[in-house]
Amino acid sequence: MYTSGMENESGVRGRTRRAILAAAASVLARDRAATLADIAEAAGVGRSTLHRYFADREELINAVVEDSLTVISQSIDEAALGQGPPLEAMRRLVAAMLDVADRLMFLWGDPRVLDAFDKSSPAEDGSEAAPQSVADLxxxxxAEGVFDPEVSVDWIQNVLWAVVYTGVEQVEKGLMPRHGVHATVVRTFENGIRRHAS
Amino acid sequence: MYTSGMENESGVRGRTRRAILAAAASVLARDRAATLADIAEAAGVGRSTLHRYFADREELINAVVEDSLTVISQSIDEAALGQGPPLEAMRRLVAAMLDVADRLMFLWGDPRVLDAFDKSSPAEDGSEAAPQSVADLxxxxxAEGVFDPEVSVDWIQNVLWAVVYTGVEQVEKGLMPRHGVHATVVRTFENGIRRHAS
DNA sequence: TCGTATTGACACACTGATGTCTTAAATTGA
DNA sequence: TCAATTTAAGACATCAGTGTGTCAATACGA
Structure with a gap:
């Protein structure tokens, strides 16, 4: 074997695996019915190689879901949502989500994820699951009187996904510069579309 | 023939055709990869009957898209967006969209529609195309200083779709009562998620 | 450099969806 | 009731995606 005894991380296998996962997330985000051949091509590997890493389509999808959840959770963790004023933490959260837009777009297209991602996923280490920390925020x-208390936590969370998604879509369609998305998303999410005094 | 000379409207053929279109929109909204057999079953007709009305899958999809656009446009037309204060017109628009949620959810899942629906579709009668009237609103x-002038018309329109979509999704998942959606959507769309003085 | 693991291209069988056709039964309007 | 049309069900061929396997060529680590 190339790799010593390791299963996950480094070495050829790990790198190829990650390339396939990233390509799959990117391709499936734009077309969830994409062919395994499409994914393999996007990853720059042969279809048989893809099959060697992931026995069947379901196994690949599961891996991409899990991987995406991990990547997103890490990104959200780094936003340290528990620290500082809620409004500022929320802005960091938006930035974190925009950083992992590809994975978000993929998860969005997966039917079961909307359930799985809203509920708390088991965190092996001490840190809380990312979705839970968003809900906490x-x-x-x-509680601090910054966010609308008349609507549910779940609603606010879903609206956040939706507005971020809209922003990513606009960028991909070339209707908005990448560097302007964060400001627009945050502005709309916080204030809505009604004019407010500056 | 059953029907006299008419092509579209009434008679057995028209009724069957509409049943198939409605069933297709509903089924495809929840799973865009649904089988023609699934659609036929949902419509309460045989698969061969479906094939007699729509030669192939593409033709069916096209018909559902066109039909959905028509239904939605009618609903939006009835909202009379040109009349009254913009804020009130916008609330009527939200109500109109919630009325045709099934068709909206279907169109949402169609890759090309996002382009087609944002641009003005040709209106044969004197009325403006529905999307254009939304943009006008x-x-x-x-212009009247009610909506945020710092963001583009396109952005506001897309955020509107997104928030309405989120509302419909919540209802379908049973997380929100159907009669409460309109108020919540409007509230969030107008004010965002930040607390405002009542 | 050398031995070994890994790769990509290819061939093959299998499955499910699709589109076409036929036929007997059912529905329709008169 | 009756004749005409529409229907559902099934048989059938086709096709694309999938999963499995083989094999020579390649890339890697020691």
Whole structure:
């Protein structure tokens, strides 16, 4: 074998595996019915190689879901949502989500994820699951009187996904510069579309 | 023949055709990869009957798209977006969209529609195309100082779709009562998620 | 450099969806 | 009721995607 005894990380296998996962997320995000041949081509590997890493389509999808959840969770963790004023934490959260837009777009297209991602996923280490920390942030914001207390935490969370998704879509369609998305998303998410005094 | 000379409207053929279109929109909205057999079953007709009305899958999809656009446009037309204060017109628009949620959800899942629906579709009668009238409303709202003038018309329109979509999704998942969606959507769309003085 | 693991291209069988056709039964309007 | 049309069900061929396997060529680590 190339790699010593390791299963996950480095070495050829790890790198190829990650390339396939990233390509799959990117391709499937734009067309969830994409062929395994399409994914293999996007990853720059042969279809038989893809099959060697992931026995069947379902196994690949599962791996991409898991991987995406991990990547997103890490990104959200780094936003340190528990620290500082809720409004600022929320802005960091938006930035974190925009950083992993590809994975987000993929998860968005997966039917079961909307359930899985809203509920708390088991965190092996001490850190809380990312979705739970988002919910915590929203609750905290409501308690401190910064976020609308008349609507549910779940609603706010879903609207956040939706507005971020819209922003990513606009960028991909070339209707908005990449560097302007964060400001627009945050502005709309916080204020809505009604004119406010500056 | 059953029907006299008519092509579209009433008679057995028209009724069967509409049943198939409605069933297709509903089924495809939830799973765009649904089988023609699934659609036929949902419509309560045999698969061969479906094939008699729509030669192949593509033709069916096209018909559903066109039909959905028509239904939605009618609903939006009835909202009379040109009349009254922009904010109130916008609330009527949200109500109109929620009325045709099934068709909206279907169109949402179709890759090319996002382009087709944002641009003006040709209106054979004197009335403006529905999307264009929405854009007009937004522009009017911005001009009158009611809507945020710092963001583009396109952005506001897309955020509107997104928030409405989120609302419909919540209802379908049973997370929100059907009669409460309109108020929540409007509230969030107008004010965002930040607390405002009542 | 050398031995070994890994790769990509190819061939093959299998499955499910699709589109076409036929036929007997059912529905329709008169 | 009756004749005409429409229907559902099934048989059938086709096709694309999938999963499996083989084999020579390649890339890697020691």
């Amino acid at each position: 929203i609750e905290r914001g409501q | 937004i522009e009017r709202g911005q």
